[in-house]
Amino acid sequence: MGRPKPPLLVVEDDQGLQAQLKWAYEDFDVIAASDRDSALAALRSAEPAVVTLDLGLPPDPDGTTEGFAILDAIMALKPDTKVIVASGHGARESALQAIERGAYDFYHKPVDIDSLGLVVRRAFNLHRIEAENRRLASRVSENATVLGNIITAAPEMTKVARMIERVGNTGVSVMLLGASGTGKELLARGLHDSSGRKGRAFVAINCAAIPETLLEAELFGHEKGAFTGAVKTTEGKIEQAQGGTLFLDEVGDIPLPLQVKLLRFLQERTIERIGGRKAIAVDTRIVCATHQDLEKMIAAGTFREDLFYRLAEIVVKIPPLAERTGDAVLLAKHFLMRFAREMNPTIKGFAPDALEAIDTWNWPGNVRELENRVKRAIIMADDKLISAEDMDLNQADDDMAEALNLKSARERSDRAMIRHALARSEGNISTSAKLLGISRPTLYDLLKQYDLQP
Ligand SMILES: Nc1ncnc2c1ncn2[C@@H]1O[C@H](COP(=O)(O)OP(=O)(O)OP(=O)(O)O)[C@@H](O)[C@H]1O
Ligand SMILES: [Mg+2]
Incomplete structure (x- = not known):
């Protein structure tokens, strides 16, 4: 298999241990260094994402001064490097000091290869997430x-x-399809703002939230005395959106009789208030959204096909958050910056376990769920850094047991890498294989093994 192994720098003066680690980490290209100069030379040439560093090195093999000096040098040269320090028994103090100086994690000697392997693997994973996030963040401003x-x-x-921006000015009716929390309302506003109607009213109505009997009056308005309780003439939402945009949320929930009336408005662009006699011309842009499968509803006779085509001159499908490569971490950082300032300014960021959990969570509630979890965490966190627990993203206990199993950890990281490569290459097998540094047949084997779809 031609998969290039990621370099792992092991700074360790014990030759025996060096050899043992080389053997243990067959997945990595282990580069061993036993002093400061060779360590920094290797850092420059191989640019390893992860370094394991013994703190007790000559000329101070029983202390920590040389180890700390190397740690400082690494942090100055390549601050994104994940350094895992090794300290002797009972050296908790120096381990914590190392973390303060920028180390990612620590472990105690004697080395337990399996657990150190897990820490190393997670460090690589986190480095990948962070690197990708930096790349994405710079792309956001572009x-x-x-x-x-x-x-x-x-x-x-x-x-x-881009599509929203392009159709903004055309005046065509747009239907936004997306699961809950994917940003339908935000995009509807974006559409309004990128049209000539910006500055005029943006009126939103959630058709699912209003009882059927009231929806007609909500939409079309009523004249004074039109029905019991109609004490004064009231404009409906359609009229309120005069000159602007009307956002019909959950349009699939409009009952059939009202669908007919809405269709008539879309054809004639005039309305009559309930109990009114005159036709009122209304110029408004219609944007609608639904999470329902309207095609199924049309087949079942519960949604009018002619209305569908009036509403959906352009259909925009909004992908769920889990399918937006790298966006969960990006959005989490965005929400943290936005809410921490007012809600809890001591919060400085996310702990590594939180970033990992955010990256791998499936986000059934999409951006709304993410926003809520970040808000909750900002309130809950005792520390400067938000943990996975603060976000309530802790995996179940048996999941943790599984996480301690190297084979499944490897499988999980393989899956993640493959998914990323496929997403980036839009499902192209050759390109994905190239990105992963493996052959096409190998990728096919892995897809089969992990039951993944290209
Ligand atoms: N891409 C995004 N960037 C920044 N904020 C976003 C993004 N998408 C959604 N949000 C925020 O997430 C929240 C949910 O978005 P929105 O209300 O637009 O979703 P929705 O699809 O209408 O959800 P629902 O189905 O629950 O009504 C809002 O606070 C919105 O500002
Ligand atoms: Mg909404």
């Missing part, structure tokens, strides 16, 4: 559009944002 409120660096979502 992507800055009128849709400035939409945070994304994922190609899957950038495509959507």
Whole structure:
């Protein structure tokens, strides 16, 4: 298999241990160094993402001065390197000091190869997430559009944002399809803001939240005395959106009789208030959204096909958050910056376990769920850094047991890498194989082994 192994720098003066580690980490290209000069030379040439560093090195093999000096040098040269320090028995003090100086983690000697292997693997994983996040963050500013409120660096979502921007000025009716919390309302506003109607009213109505009997009056308004309780003439939402944009959220929930009335408005662009006699011309842009499968509803006769085509001159499908490569971490950092300032300014960021959990969580509630979990964590966190537990993203106990199993940890990281490569290459096998540094047949084997779809 032609997969290039990532370099792992092991700074260790015990030759026997060096050899043992080389043997133990067959997945990595282990580069051993036993002093400061060779360690820093290897850091420059191989640029390892992860370094394990023995603190007790000559000329101070029983102390920590040389180890700390190397740690400081690594942090100055390549601050994103994940350094895992090894300290002798009972040296908790120096381990903590190392963390303060920028080390990622520590372990105690004597070395337990399996548990150190897990720490090393997680360090590589975190380094990958952070590197990707930096790359994405720089892409966000390049992507800055009128849709400035939409945070994304994922190609899957950038495509959507560009489409919204392009149709903004055309006046065509747009239907947004996406699961809950994917940003339907945010995109509807973005559409309004990128049209000539910006500055006029943006009126949103959630058709699922209003009882059927009231929805007609909500939409079309009523004249005084039209029905019991109609004490004064009231404009409906459609009229309120005069000159602007009307956002019909959960449009699939509009009952059939009202669908007919809405269709008539879309054809004639005039409304009559309930109990009114005159036709009122309304110029408004219609944007609608639903999480329902309207095609199924049309087949079942519960949604009018003619209305569908009026509402959906353009259909925009919003991908779920889990399918936006790298966006979860990006958005989490965005929400943290936004809310920590007012809610809990002592919070400085996410702990590594939180970043990992955010990257791998499936986000069934999409961006809304992420936003809520970050807010909750900002309130809950005792520390400067938010942990996975603060976000309530702790995996179940048996999951943890599984995480301690090297084979499954490896499998999980393989899966993650393959998914990333496939997403980036839009499912192209050759490109993905190239990105992963493996042959096409090997990739096919892995896809089969892990039951993944290209
Ligand atoms: N790409 C994004 N960048 C920044 N914030 C976002 C993004 N997508 C969604 N949000 C935020 O997430 C929250 C949910 O978004 P929104 O209300 O637009 O989703 P929705 O699809 O209408 O959800 P629901 O189905 O629950 O009504 C909002 O606070 C919104 O500002
Ligand atoms: Mg909504």
